[in-house]
Amino acid sequence: MADEGFASLCKGAEGLAAFATRGARSRGRLFAEGESPTRTPYQRDRDRIVHSTAFRRLKHKTQVFVATEGDHYRTRLTHTIEVSQIARAFARALRLDEDLTEAVALVHDFGHTPFGHAGERVLDACMAGFGGFDHNAQSLRIVTALEHRYAEFDGLNLSWETLEGLVKHNGPLIGPNAAPGLAVPRPILDFDALFPLDLASFAGLEAQAAAISDDIAYNTHDLDDGLRAGLIELEDLSGLDLAGSILAEVRAAYPGLDRSRTVHEIMRRHITRLVEDVIRTTLRNLAERRPRSVEDVRAADAPFVAFSPPMEAAVRQTRGFLFTRVYRHESVAAKMAAAERIVADLFERLRAEPGLMPLDWSQGCERMSEERLARRVADYLSGMTDTFAISEHARLFDAVPRLG
Template structure:
């Protein structure tokens, strides 16, 4: 597929026929007047960036807690890196860059303090009421929990942004569902108000954001693991992608110091992944020949994807990261302690809901057990790592050893 067939020069700003048209957005749950200066997707992006949930990402764990160093990725820096890759993919295919960026920027809003450790703890505590899912929590934040606007709760984002948030990894129901377990209740509840087509694929903008997440964390978690000393350059020699790049860099720069060698590997690593996605996606578009964003939704598969060979390389990298970084005993020890912090906070607030701040504690006496536990989970999931540690210190007069 040539560049001319990917991007239609006869459409505004080189927009493709299969990308989203902001002028044809399906609108918002609460109707608003159009902006004279910004498209709906530009407004969504701006609302996301100016939200409290976005700021909190600065102090939420990606892999390493803040005590371990101030140059490792946080949820915020990871999110920014994802959005940068996503915009590059959107530009390559003439998609709406603002919508793509909005989905990328909002995709991790529902993550708890201490990353997946906090999510595991809350999932156990919420088991009797459907568990806890960070993607569903992202939806709760942007539709209910952010309370900044006079006319509505949440951010009142456009349909396309919400659809991308919920379905960027694929359909949640139907024959192509990406998960075998039931759809989280918060998603079903909102879908009853504004149907998101849970059995259909998302548009290309959301698909671009999703694969950019894979590109970013597969590359940057390797980077952080190397710089943390959990793995050495010799350890990645056996990886098909990173190992081949390492040999390439050493061949061209035999005297390069380790720090620059790592950076050179990582920047090439991202480039290879992005170029592979662009090539494979162009093939998919030629095969399916979508004429609209709805054709993409009904294509029956993800269109923005890696080539089969790159899928194997990415899966190999992911397995390596799980074994050598995510499940390394020094990381797991901290994560077990972090899970204990979140569980202890949950139990204490369940016993004494009045210990939560006034805005959260008001009216708790009239809540059912399900609504009380959900409110506690909402409060805890919104905490940053540092705020959770301070709350633990306040309630238990102890400092968790997260080192």
């Protein structure tokens, strides 16, 4: 096949494709560091990400269902691990840098607030007069400023390529290839002025692989969690082009199979179909457009890592189904409304009385402008886990909204 031949032609001396990102050619770090004798730049980034406080906090942050609802639903941490596993599969299939791919996958959700998108919505509203709040921009703030671990710098001092992937994994933020009407969050613009990330270009294939892995993971596993929670039933999948065809296939192959095994068979095949479609489509895109370097990838006018048009339609259909039947289900909506109240209450109370925050957060607040103080409170609040936000609300208020 032409696409396989092109992939073979592009195999580099390091075992990577010619269009892969190479650590030896990294654009470096904001704060210069000596090279490691045992690890590549992207291995060091991955290790720093895994050992960070922000990574551990993902354990108790909502994916769809609040952590107090049960032990078996996905959290931000388990979701992140699943994204990383899928992304590594793409890196191996496409001969990309596996460590960089994994680093971008592992860091992509660092900036999420407690209670997931519900917390982000209300925090963005609270910050409307102060530059807003965006979880992707907050991820950048965490790894460039808010993690306090190293003696010589704030943040994790990740390599340029990992930061590029974090900021641009969903595509350019400015220029002709950016999404129409996209507003670049101020924290990203501020950092870009200090350490330019080429916001008008696409990120490398490693970041593109991590981004589409996120889509595959949540489209599959939110179906799984919706079934586990009883918000949808197996028969509801029949109307979906992808999941419905797999349901029929499993039932034909295994008549009488119990529900639990049926669900697992559907989900594992669901991931496999999506992954194999992306690999075929990406190899075809590479063969047709023939990038010879990562710079060719960045300069392209469209991403290379993508679903085929029929699969993209099926993914959109699944996403619409999840919004209607799971994310906006009345039981989920009621819990998220209570979660939004917790975040809003905490923001207003801590902004009015910053001394209620720990000393390392409250110190100097009395000398801050209104905008800087609001950002400090947002930084502190967004780092909370679900469980800590609930306990802090109970400490500071007489009545705590019920989430269970």
